[in-house]
Amino acid sequence: MRVVSVRNHTKISVRAVGLMGALIGLVVVCMLSIWLGSKDIPFASTWDVLWHNDGSRDAAIIHTVRIPRTILGLLVGAALGLAGALMQALTRNPLADPGLLGVNAGASFAVVIGISLGVTGVSGYVWFAFAGAAIASVAVYMLGAAGRGGPTPDRLIMAGAAITAVLYALIDAFLLLNPLTFNEFRYWDVGSLSGRNLDVVLKLLPFFAIGIVLTLLLSRPLNALALGEQTAIALGAHIGRTRVLGVLAVTLMCGAATAACGPIVFVGLAVPYAARLITGPDQRWVLPYTMVLSPILLIGSDIIGRLVNEPEELQVGIVTAFVGAPVFVWLVRRRRVTKL
């Protein structure tokens, strides 16, 4: 017994130190994101201007472009990561990503409708995307939950796959028949943080906030759920309530993130999995790690995308995959592969 308790103790402190390290990493990445960009601003003046907006051109760039972009990266990264972690815990399938609930397909479908109605620009797409994401995920949930047993993981996955397939087929048909809409859509579809102003960030902030708080509150019932339905009930967890709230949180976070940036797939799938490889299955650690590591990946990729191909930017959706996937493959190779 004693040996076990000692081992537990050291494990907790290692995880806590790791989380602190990750947090410091996140702060560094955020600073880099504010400092680096197509306009060269020395670090010293970046630092000054960050705290005292002196009205210079550099200050304008930092306060109206780079800071909102970094905040958006923080929110979107955390939201996508947590939504993925939640989805994987709810479906007990490590291959699940938030897109499975139909969020990305619904958002894309609505954006295609928006473009064909003449809506232009990122801030115009936001509400279309958000509404589409919400409607699609409600539909998936209803189809998955129809029946006495409620929404079991396998049914949710199949319902999501079915509705997603229908939506993407309709999107493809529409795009192939309307080349001009396709020409707009292909740039939205990549996923990018550029050109989003503070206005967009502030409007979506409540959705991000509610989703993130809800997710963190769910970490204990999710732990119970991981033991299987019967055991979770025996332990006093409210399975139905946990699932409903979980799906709600996924919809809010992933919907808002997709509305703000377009569909970015890899973060929500890989980071929670990687976090679980680091921390073990306890959601009380998986969720915070995911919440810190995801924005590091997203903002870090965004910085690389700004620098690698100057003056043209490489969209964050593309860079994320190339930065994250090698790390992911390396982790998968190194660690024992676990099923949820």
Add this chain to the structure above:
Amino acid sequence: MSVTTSVRGKPIRTKNLSVRLDIRATIVCVVMAALVVGIGIVAMTTGDYQLTVSEVVDTLLGQGPPGAEFIVLDLRLPRLLAAVLVGAAFGISGAIMQRITDNPLGSPDIIGFTMGSATGALIVLVLTHGGMLAVAGGALGGGLVTSILIYFLAYKRGVQGFRLVLVGIGISAMLLATNQYLITHASLQDAIAAQAWQVGGLNGRGWEHVEPVAWALLGLLPFAVFFSHRLAILQMGDDTAKALGVPVERTRLVLIMVSVALAAVATAAAGPISFVALASPQIARRLTGSPFSGTVSSGLMGAVLLMASDLGIQRLFSNTQLPVGVATGVIGGLYLCWLLAYEFRRR
């Protein structure tokens, strides 16, 4: 995702032979085979140029009415066969992969093969403006390189199905990003061609597309059926399977290769027709009422799904040249929705 290993069916015994026959599965397979023939007849006889069944048969025997030869032998038959064979190949490929990974999402799409062939095809389309056969070659090359890469990256004292899928997800993400880069940096015309290829279609497919798929199916189907019998034992876990005398690693390698090769030739011929590989085994499993998706029933289901979709898109949208992948997504997706809803109500 739970492993169920019940054995169903009625044993049929003669003096020297004992065979297990799953009656419901057999009936479902016979009905689907009949559907393949039925849809085939409709597809061969209707269209802009109406033919009777006997005229079609005569043409196939070389004595048809004048003018019918070109329509039957060069247009309708290759397209029909392409639909049957590609659908069957995707269905079987998906059935095997889903059982190896023990996961309904484990189709060859998700382990990156399809994405690799899309990247190969897009590179040919966007950078070299190649023709249809060059694109097929690019798809085949891209897919094979990707799957070999994924296999070796997942190799660590043997390949575990689940690690294979995870490595596949990582590589797929990079390939998807590459595809998106190509599509956003191409001219609009090239981008549309690339998008259409990615949806997957049968427009303008001739004998040169049918033949490779036919040979591949002919060569690989025996392996698929033979080794699939071991899957039920494999699903009991590696240790149990080894104890029961199944060569686990070799069986899995052969089945993965069969699955990937089938998806490879099918994708090269028609593009990654989304959803056939994922949906066919799931629909077949629910129709036959068995805990597993059978190889034969999934193959037949894939053929029916793709034939019906292709017939629908040819007749309903004849002037738009929409690719068939659009129809498989809508038809297969809605049908799966209906099956799910029906299944839920019954419980």
